[in-house]
């Protein structure tokens with residue numbers, strides 16, 4: 001899609017107005033509007049960041065700075081499903097790396113890569129606040145899959 | 161130390177089905193504390209509420225253990241500026257997973273606590289900042305907020321008193337540093353989460369330069385309990401100088417990991433062996449990280465008679481932190497563990513301060529070398545030396561939090577680290 005073709009719908013613009021109303025400045029809405037954009041396009045590549053900046057009437061450099069700081073924003077296109085495997089403290093000691101390596105083997109890619117068919121991206125991430133359900137992963141910034149075993153991981157990929 | 165904990169009935173997360181729904185919460189005396197204050201504004205003046213909470217000694221559950229009421233008292237007298245309460249639901253300290261239980265199981269207790277805090281400090285707007293990964297819990301919580309608005313507990317002219325308080329929920333997008341209170345303020349302002357230099361403290365200069373207080377979600381959930389039952393009652397729960405209910409998040413090598421509510425001051429061994437069902441596979445306990453990654457690890461032989469409160473843990477050589485306990489069994493590789501911890505801090509350093517940005521990177525690099533069997537004994541001393549160069553020299557406490565585990569893990573498991581190092585040329589010769 002070219003930059004000219006990017007635009008928010010009226011519904012999305014209404015949503016953006018509701019977000020702006022929570023804060024005394026437009027700038028404060030930056031993170032939330034980046035989320036709206038990511039939900040729509042599946043990523044916030046530079047041209048999407050520009051759309052956010054222009055919609056909020058903010059310097060484009062500001063929005064680029066914010067987008068690059070936060071890890072949940074996808075600055076590049078990803079697979080349809082992003083598998084965020086936690087290997088941090090509690091997950092590490094409960095087999096988080098085994099889960100990660102199993103996934104890498106099954107999908108034939110390394111963490112940070114996307115499968116050729118564009119279905120899956122694997123990422124290794126820091127603690128997701130589910131340490132009591134370790135090892136675990138999160139699917140595309142959404143659902144948590146807890147207490148993983150290799151079998152559970154296989155089933156998860158099959159069902160996605 | 162608490163001994164009679166077996167009869168303890170949870171107060172923050174009681175076992176009541178559907179408590180997250182406002183009708184159920186109200187049936188169980190929900191919003192009674194807030195109503196009581198509004199109905200008796202003389203008895204419960206803003207100052208009296210603050211003093212009661214201060215006397216109760218609610219130690220901040222975000223990890224630093226600061227007395228909540230005392231912090232509220234730092235807010236300046238109201239002037240023409242807007243005033244804010246920013247609630248910290250960023251919960252990113254590895255080993256910590258408790259606040260989400262409040263969002264899920266008892267959100268109104270927290271909302272009521274935040275309302276009481278807002279009343280006490282004459283706050284106009286409450287922001288609730290939740291980590292972006294918790295989007296499902298954000299949605300659950302937003303429903304509770306909606307209900308509270310519908311019932312007139314939030315918004316304009318609350319319950320006909322003429323008091324206006326708004327509550328806005330928002331969320332992050334992945335960055336541990338946004339849990340540091342001033343990093344969170346920057347993020348709320350829509351910027352990168354770069355912590356600010358303190359002083360000025362947020363009470364003087366917080367959100368958009370206006371008076372702001374930051375409290376953790378669990379801290380605020382304790383407030384209605386204090387108003388309903390009094391500071392003396394609250395003081396009587398738990399340990400001396402560290403009291404009240406605590407959500408213990410227990411993870412790692414235990415049979416029954418999870419979040420458990422018990423008084424502060426619980427015996428560590430009871431938590432591990434009774435509450436969390438003991439070590440998996442009947443293995444031996446090797447060590448415990450008592451309150452999230454940044455709190456120093458304790459060897460099993462350092463845990464005898466230790467309880468989960470700030471005094472006991474300090475004497476043992478650690479800290480309470482977030483009470484996110486990571487239990488480690490005999491097979492745990494402490495070198496691998498420490499390397500992964502430093503990887504975390506390096507990844508999460510915001511990069512503003514040289515000792516932190518460079519220090520965390522070097523810690524990770526040297527530990528990777530040792531992990532791969534290519535380190536030398538002198539690298540261990542280099543690591544220890546680096547920790548002293550990082551500590552206390554930065555804008556926020558992340559650098560300290562990165563330095564402490566390195567120092568204490570190496571000192572407390574020195575043999576294991578030395579064994580992993582190459583024998584020096586001299587030793588071989």
Ligand SMILES: NC(=O)C1=CN([C@@H]2O[C@H](COP(=O)(O)OP(=O)(O)OC[C@H]3O[C@@H](n4cnc5c(N)ncnc54)[C@H](O)[C@@H]3O)[C@@H](O)[C@H]2O)C=CC1
Nearest residue numbers: 222223224226234251252253256339341361374481482557
């Ligand atoms: N919950 C979590 O996920 C995490 C928690 N932590 C915890 O955070 C702790 C460090 O937090 P900090 O906020 O840096 O601790 P701190 O000790 O600097 O501050 C604690 C609170 O007291 C206030 N305060 C302290 N001195 C004050 C004064 N003189 N005047 C006015 N207000 C004052 C601060 O503003 C802050 O709200 C660590 O001990 C760690 O356990 C760290 C990482 C993550």
Ligand SMILES: Cc1cc2nc3c(=O)[nH]c(=O)nc-3n(C[C@H](O)[C@H](O)[C@H](O)COP(=O)(O)O)c2cc1C
Nearest residue numbers: 220221222248250251252339340341375376379557
């Ligand atoms: C690097 C860093 C990360 C932090 N992350 C959190 C967090 O995720 N949640 C939290 O409540 N406090 C966190 N804190 C502590 C806050 O700065 C602050 O002390 C706390 O939110 C105050 O609330 P309390 O007094 O009610 O505990 C963090 C501190 C540091 C230094």
Ligand code: SF4
Nearest residue numbers: 510512513516554556
């Ligand atoms: S200590 Fe580290 S995380 Fe904190 S402000 Fe400095 S560079 Fe950023």
Ligand code: FES
Nearest residue numbers: 086091128130131
């Ligand atoms: S360490 Fe994996 S969720 Fe906390």
